[in-house]
Amino acid sequence: MRWKASEFWKNASPNELLDFFQSIEQGSDLKSLADHMLAEEEFCDLVFEYLWLLRSEEGSKRFLNDDNLTPELLMKFIYFGYGKQFLSGNFDSNAYFLQIRSLFDSAQSLRILSLAEEMDRDPTLKIHLLSNLDPQTWEAYFDILEGKNMTMQALLGIFSNLRENEIRKILLNSHTLYYYLRMMMVSGIKKSVDQTPKEMENRVRLESILDSIHVWETFCQGLGERFDFKSEANLSPNKRDPDRLSLVLRELKKLPAQDRGDVLVYMRGNGAVLDVWEETTILSALGNFDRVGKYF
Known part of the structure; x- marks a missing residue:
């Protein structure tokens, strides 16, 4: 097992490291690596250092989404990157977690969310991981909540410590999370006389944010009736x-x-804006309008 040789980590080129992360996932060697990372913190940090540098590579993403990596290891990696970004200056936690969530698929996000205690300490990360869930894993997450005797009110409570603009940004960047929250608010959770004034305040605030996004949902639906997106x-x-x-x-x-x-x-998530070309064209046109009063 070449990863056990310290000389490999000291002398490997970026391409050799990427080849390593791409190939190890295919064998049982990965479980041995994961166990060693849990046992040896210094070795774990060394692997994370290289993995962080290569995080945008598809091979690294496949490695991060392997079942042999425990949720605890994945949390360590998330906060390893958090520290790297924080020390680089001009740190924005929302931008960081948007980047992090793109590294994990829906199933791996659910595995991390199963760490209830850690998730309760970081509602921003929790919301970003929730936004990664597809319909199937959402159902699995609801089963986790029921198994822990948690109510939907507790789920909505994770938004209470975030600023309104942070919540809106997260929901606009995940139409799936927006959709499920809206469905929960409309049909799944009734106003209760048992709610505290703070809980009621948080509910009203979230309803207001969801309503503001619903305006754009309606707009996209209107475009869909007029134009054939596909x-x-x-x-x-x-x-x-x-x-x-x-x-x-x-x-x-x-x-x-x-x-x-x-x-x-x-809008792109809802199909009304079709691709990156349209996104950049629209933003460029709006920038021109702000500067000179015309789009082109």
């Missing part, structure tokens, strides 16, 4: 109906510049 996605940009982007520009123009990017991400 057909347009198969066309080159210059063959698509320009009226759709004109309508998007007109609505986004009404927003403060700092809010437009997140709403645009939401």
Whole structure:
């Protein structure tokens, strides 16, 4: 097992390390590596150092989503990266967790969420991992809540320590989480006389945020009734109906510049904005409008 040789970690090139992370997942050697990482903190940090440098590579992502890596190890990796980013300066925890959640698939996110005590200490991370869940893993998460005798009110309580703009940003960047929360608020949780004034205040605040996003949901649905998103996605940009982007520009123009990017991400998640080309074109046009009063 070459990873047990310290010289490998000292002398390996980035390509050799990437090859290692890509190949070890295919054998039982990974479980042995994970066990050694749990037992030897210094060795664990060494592996994380290289894994962090190569985090954007597909091989590293496959490694991070292997079942042999325990939720405890994954949490260590998350906070290892947190420390690296914090020390680099100009740190934004929301931006960091948006980056982190992109490294994990739905099933791995659920495994991390099973660490109830750790999750309760970091509601921001918890919300970002919840936003990674697909419908199937959402059902599994509800089973976890029931198994721990946790109520839906407790789930909604994780939003209480976050600022309104943070919650809105997270929900706009995950239409699946927005959808499930809205369904819970509409049909799953009734107003209760047992709610404390603080719980009621948090509920009203969350309802207000969800309602503000529902405006964009309705807008996207309206566009979907007028334009065939699927057909347009198969066309080159210059063959698509320009009226759709004109309508998007007109609505986004009404927003403060700092809010437009997140709403645009939401629109793309709902199919109203088709690809990166459209995103960058829209943002560029809005920037031109702010500076000189015209889009192009």
